[in-house]
Amino acid sequence: MCPDKNARPNETAYNIVKSSQLEFLLSISVSDLGMRHWLGYEADMTKRISFFIAGTEGRARTGVISTPRGDIRTPAFMPVGTAATVKAMLPENVRATGADILLGNTYHLMLRPTAERIDRLGGLHKFMNWQAPILTDSGGFQVMSLASLRKMSEEGVRFKSHIDGSAHHLTPERSMEIQRLLGSDIVMAFDECTPFPADEATARASMELSMRWAQRSRDAFGDRPGHALFGIQQGSIYRDQRQESAEKLREIGFDGYAVGGLAVGEGQEQMFSVLDYAPEMLPAEKPRYLMGVGKPDDIVGAVERGIDMMDCVLPSRSGRTGQAFTRRGVVNIKNARHQDDPRPLDEECECPTCREYSRAYLHHVFRTGEIIASMLMTWHNLHYYQELMAGLRQAIVEGRLANFVADFHETRAEGDIEPL
Amino acid sequence: MCPDKNARPNETAYNIVKSSQLEFLLSISVSDLGMRHWLGYEADMTKRISFFIAGTEGRARTGVISTPRGDIRTPAFMPVGTAATVKAMLPENVRATGADILLGNTYHLMLRPTAERIDRLGGLHKFMNWQAPILTDSGGFQVMSLASLRKMSEEGVRFKSHIDGSAHHLTPERSMEIQRLLGSDIVMAFDECTPFPADEATARASMELSMRWAQRSRDAFGDRPGHALFGIQQGSIYRDQRQESAEKLREIGFDGYAVGGLAVGEGQEQMFSVLDYAPEMLPAEKPRYLMGVGKPDDIVGAVERGIDMMDCVLPSRSGRTGQAFTRRGVVNIKNARHQDDPRPLDEECECPTCREYSRAYLHHVFRTGEIIASMLMTWHNLHYYQELMAGLRQAIVEGRLANFVADFHETRAEGDIEPL
Numbered sequence: 001m002c003p004d005k006n007a008r009p010n011e012t013a014y015n016i017v018k019s020s021q022l023e024f025l026l027s028i029s030v031s032d033l034g035m036r037h038w039l040g041y042e043a044d045m046t047k048r049i050s051f052f053i054a055g056t057e058g059r060a061r062t063g064v065i066s067t068p069r070g071d072i073r074t075p076a077f078m079p080v081g082t083a084a085t086v087k088a089m090l091p092e093n094v095r096a097t098g099a100d101i102l103l104g105n106t107y108h109l110m111l112r113p114t115a116e117r118i119d120r121l122g123g124l125h126k127f128m129n130w131q132a133p134i135l136t137d138s139g140g141f142q143v144m145s146l147a148s149l150r151k152m153s154e155e156g157v158r159f160k161s162h163i164d165g166s167a168h169h170l171t172p173e174r175s176m177e178i179q180r181l182l183g184s185d186i187v188m189a190f191d192e193c194t195p196f197p198a199d200e201a202t203a204r205a206s207m208e209l210s211m212r213w214a215q216r217s218r219d220a221f222g223d224r225p226g227h228a229l230f231g232i233q234q235g236s237i238y239r240d241q242r243q244e245s246a247e248k249l250r251e252i253g254f255d256g257y258a259v260g261g262l263a264v265g266e267g268q269e270q271m272f273s274v275l276d277y278a279p280e281m282l283p284a285e286k287p288r289y290l291m292g293v294g295k296p297d298d299i300v301g302a303v304e305r306g307i308d309m310m311d312c313v314l315p316s317r318s319g320r321t322g323q324a325f326t327r328r329g330v331v332n333i334k335n336a337r338h339q340d341d342p343r344p345l346d347e348e349c350e351c352p353t354c355r356e357y358s359r360a361y362l363h364h365v366f367r368t369g370e371i372i373a374s375m376l377m378t379w380h381n382l383h384y385y386q387e388l389m390a391g392l393r394q395a396i397v398e399g400r401l402a403n404f405v406a407d408f409h410e411t412r413a414e415g416d417i418e419p420l
Numbered sequence: 421m422c423p424d425k426n427a428r429p430n431e432t433a434y435n436i437v438k439s440s441q442l443e444f445l446l447s448i449s450v451s452d453l454g455m456r457h458w459l460g461y462e463a464d465m466t467k468r469i470s471f472f473i474a475g476t477e478g479r480a481r482t483g484v485i486s487t488p489r490g491d492i493r494t495p496a497f498m499p500v501g502t503a504a505t506v507k508a509m510l511p512e513n514v515r516a517t518g519a520d521i522l523l524g525n526t527y528h529l530m531l532r533p534t535a536e537r538i539d540r541l542g543g544l545h546k547f548m549n550w551q552a553p554i555l556t557d558s559g560g561f562q563v564m565s566l567a568s569l570r571k572m573s574e575e576g577v578r579f580k581s582h583i584d585g586s587a588h589h590l591t592p593e594r595s596m597e598i599q600r601l602l603g604s605d606i607v608m609a610f611d612e613c614t615p616f617p618a619d620e621a622t623a624r625a626s627m628e629l630s631m632r633w634a635q636r637s638r639d640a641f642g643d644r645p646g647h648a649l650f651g652i653q654q655g656s657i658y659r660d661q662r663q664e665s666a667e668k669l670r671e672i673g674f675d676g677y678a679v680g681g682l683a684v685g686e687g688q689e690q691m692f693s694v695l696d697y698a699p700e701m702l703p704a705e706k707p708r709y710l711m712g713v714g715k716p717d718d719i720v721g722a723v724e725r726g727i728d729m730m731d732c733v734l735p736s737r738s739g740r741t742g743q744a745f746t747r748r749g750v751v752n753i754k755n756a757r758h759q760d761d762p763r764p765l766d767e768e769c770e771c772p773t774c775r776e777y778s779r780a781y782l783h784h785v786f787r788t789g790e791i792i793a794s795m796l797m798t799w800h801n802l803h804y805y806q807e808l809m810a811g812l813r814q815a816i817v818e819g820r821l822a823n824f825v826a827d828f829h830e831t832r833a834e835g836d837i838e839p840l
Contacts, residue, residue, distance in 0.1 A: 084785070087792075088795075121778060339533065360537070360547070364547075
């Protein structure tokens with residue numbers, strides 16, 4: 001089926017993308033081009049971070065965020081490296097799956113090993129051996145979900161560490177300081193992630209606080225060439241509040257904008273209905289980041305709705321609990337049906353797990369509690385996610401996203417291959 | 421210091437080693453030559469396993485065991501892949517440390533996933549994605565240390581699985597069958613590992629039983645080109661019993677010989693005093709294998725005493741518990757002294773852990789319980805062990821083992837580098 005006229009690549013946008021960037025954008029895995037920032041490449045941190053849109057289809061966009069530490073192909077999925085490691089993976093292998101950027105968690109790192117220690121050791125990139133870009137969250141979300149004895153005020157949040165009970169005070173200014181000490185390439189403004197559900201008044205108070213904190217984050221961040229600061233839109237499921245938040249953020253001015261307060265229990269339907277309007281309220285020429293999303297079909301739906309960046313622990317966490325993502329849905333490797341199955345998780349997958357190991361082997365090492373089970377399952381899942389992103393990018397450039405999405409849902413609906 | 425005349429390379433032995441084998445023997449890591457058996461190489465299983473001695477110094481020897489699945493440089497250290505995985509390592513990375521052969525545990529594999537299942541899935545090499553040689557133990561040792569409700573008889577050992585309580589009967593014939601089903605390249609005779617201490621009568625009865633089982637193992641093994649059967653010498657610390665056992669094994673005839681019943685709690689001094697005579701009772705032209713050894717200084721002492729092969733869980737197990745082996749002794753990465761230390765475990769080590777990660781990072785990921793701690797620490801330890809073996813091999817070929825051993829002890833005695 002031929003895609004309609006409006007869905008064809010945006011020729012004007014193409015013109016502002018250098019041919020090397022287009023090649024990079026379309027590469028499925030990390031090419032030599034993509035690795036140049038990794039091996040022996042010295043980042044020129046005076047270069048400003050920029051965003052080029054290479055193609056659009058409907059509301060979906062594909063492009064490249066260009067940073068001193070390397071290019072980020074969008075839509076981008078960011079694996080989560082909570083405590084300075086993507087669990088069960090060596091960083092070069094995360095990179096090899098096609099990840100251009102990682103997410104690091106400010107809350108975890110400020111507690112252990114501390115931002116000051118990472119700074120003394122040369123920054124997070126050097127510490128964890130990841131030379132490509134890193135985005136750090138502001139710490140706010142995890143303070144609310146993990147810390148004990150939290151006390152919110154206009155100034156910030158006081159809390160006690162869930163590890164050792166030590167007292168901390170996280171404010172917009174302190175969050176900016178921590179993210180600077182970590183050496184984060186993309187810094188997130190400090191906000192309050194409005195819980196769901198929230199009535200209009202609660203949502204408004206929370207959004208307005210986040211907007212005041214957004215201004216303080218901007219002021220504290222200052223001008224740091226080579227680094228970007230992203231603002232975070234709040235407003236829960238209230239369209240007028242989302243609009244108001246977007247306007248306030250535009251007024252302050254950020255290098256990118258996140259849609260916050262989603263993926264917090266509202267369900268896919270409600271999330272998509274917010275994404276049907278919220279991203280377009282944000283500046284079109286800047287990257288739009290949907291925080292903490294998600295399952296593969298969440299990602300596809302978000303990209304269709306104009307999102308450029310996402311992050312989620314799901315591929316790595318599921319890997320450790322025996323769930324593999326495949327084109328045909330989720331495979332639960334614990335299931336006894338796999339114990340004699342010589343086939344890979346996915347016959348068409350090119351990841352090392354699928355090329356070299358059977359379901360029977362994965363079942364065995366998972367059941368015996370071997371570390372290699374987490375290693376191989378995580379690798380496959382991260383590869384699956386990055387392959388999905390590459391497919392989305394290519395489909396948008398070629399103006400066939402609608403077909404790609406239809407195929408995606410159809411193949412998943414078939415379910416896993418029949419047992420032998 | 422010039423080594424003495426007797427310590428020079430054995431010129432005659434050199435002549436029977438092909439130049440490609442000598443090159444392989446002297447390579448520190450896995451060269452292209454060493455990888456040829458790994459990538460796309462089809463093993464010709466009609467080829468007999470042979471052993472060439474390339475050089476000797478005192479009682480120490482270096483050489484190559486040539487098998488259809490690849491050459492094994494001796495003295496060889498075999499990492500242990502208990503449940504079809506060297507814990508926390510991908511097999512290609514175990515190979516890259518310089519390991520030419522792995523050890524698999526019959527006891528674990530017969531219980532889970534079972535030898536019959538591994539056979540149906542194409543054998544252990546394919547199952548675990550390890551294309552180089554595999555040696556399997558007979559299962560006897562671990563029945564005694566792990567299983568419950570053991571009942572010994574002339575015929576074999578009945579026991580209940582430590583996993584699910586299922587009943588099993590391990591005999592010489594069944595052990596040979598399991599090791600055949602696994603596809604093991606080097607099969608160990610079924611024996612009773614005489615506990616330590618054992619009085620003379622107990623040791624004798626145990627040794628004599630093991631010798632009857634050795635004959636039954638030999639009979640059951642049959643003639644299997646491409647595969648080797650090793651006999652196991654017993655006799656505890658009693659020289660006459662060791663002699664008698666060696667004679668009985670020679671009479672039966674094996675492709676290699678293990679010194680059994682050591683590294684079972686007797687201590688290094690007593691082990692070395694047995695190794696001062698026991699290996700030389702075994703045929704000089706066949707490989708000699710010391711089972712379950714050991715710490716780096718155990719290995720050096722065993723090689724000096726004529727041992728060609730060893731295996732131990734120590735480098736991988738210690739890695740998981742935060743102990744790193746270095747030229748300067750053991751580093752306990754848990755120790756707070758490392759938390760701000762930007763230096764690698766060992767400045768001179770070429771492993772990925774030492775090239776890319778600081779002690780501070782290893783300390784952090786170990787303390788936070790991250791899987792990457794086990795991965796990186798194990799990789800370093802396996803690399804250290806293989807580098808030690810490569811150093812021993814090269815020293816023997818070049819007739820400077822005595823100097824090498826003196827340096828080894830001297831550097832260790834210096835202890836770890838000073839804290840910063």
